[in-house]
Amino acid sequence: MDAIKDVRLITNSVEGWLNDTEGIYLYDSARSCTGKGVIVEIGSWKGKSTIWLAKGSLAGHSIQVYAIDPHTGSEEHRAIMPYIDTYRDFISNLQMASVNHIVKPIRKTSAETVADFSSPVELLFIDGAHDFLSVKRDFLNWFPRLIEGGLVVFHDTDWDGPRKVIEQLVLNSRMITNAGFLSGSSIFHAKKIRKNSVSDALFNRYLIYLRRFSLYLSTIQLPASVKRIGNNALKFIS
Incomplete structure (x- = not known):
C-alpha cells in the first residue's frame, strides 16, 4: 500500500479527471500485464492516468506504456479553451514522477497512430475525445490490436459517447467477457476472448440495462434506501 500512497501523492498535483479509485484500478491492471503485449493509452491530457499506468507497469513486468495524444485537446476542451497545448506539462509531469523512461509519448491522434503501430496490445485504455464517433473510431481501430485475454478499459462512461459505444458495440460483441463497471468510478472494463x-x-445484455438503471437513479429524487439497492446491485456484478 505504500506504493499506492506514493503514487496518490504524486498524481494529486497533476491536473486531470481521474479519481483515486480509478487510478488504483489502472495501476493494478498495468501491474498484472504479463508482457504478451504493450500498454496503450488513448488520451493522456497532462499525464495523471499515464503515471498510474506507468507506476503499475514498473511494479510488475515493466511493460512499455504508449501514451497517444496530440495534446491539442478534444472538441469538448476547445469549446471552452480555444488554444490548448498540454504537451509541455505532460512531459514535465512524467519527469516529476520518474516514469519518462517507461512511457513513449506519441503526439498524434489515435487514428493517425494505429496504421503504423505494429505491437500487440495487452491493456487498452480509451479516454480520448468523448463524442460518439471518436470513441467508436478508437474502439474499432484498436480493439483488433488487443490480444486474446487482453483488457480494454473505458473512462467517463457516464458521457453519452462512451456509454453508447459500450452499449452498442462492446457489450454486443461476441468477443467480450468479464465485463463490468468499477464501483465508485466511471470506468468500464472487459476482457477480450x-x-x-x-x-x-x-450477462452483457443484462449489464446494459442495469447500468442504465443506475444512471437513471442518479438523476431523480428517490429515498436513499431505494438508490442504495440499485447501486449495490451494480456493485455486486462489477
Missing part, C-alpha cells in the same frame, strides 16, 4: 459463451452474452 475469441468467442464468448451464451451466458456471457446474456
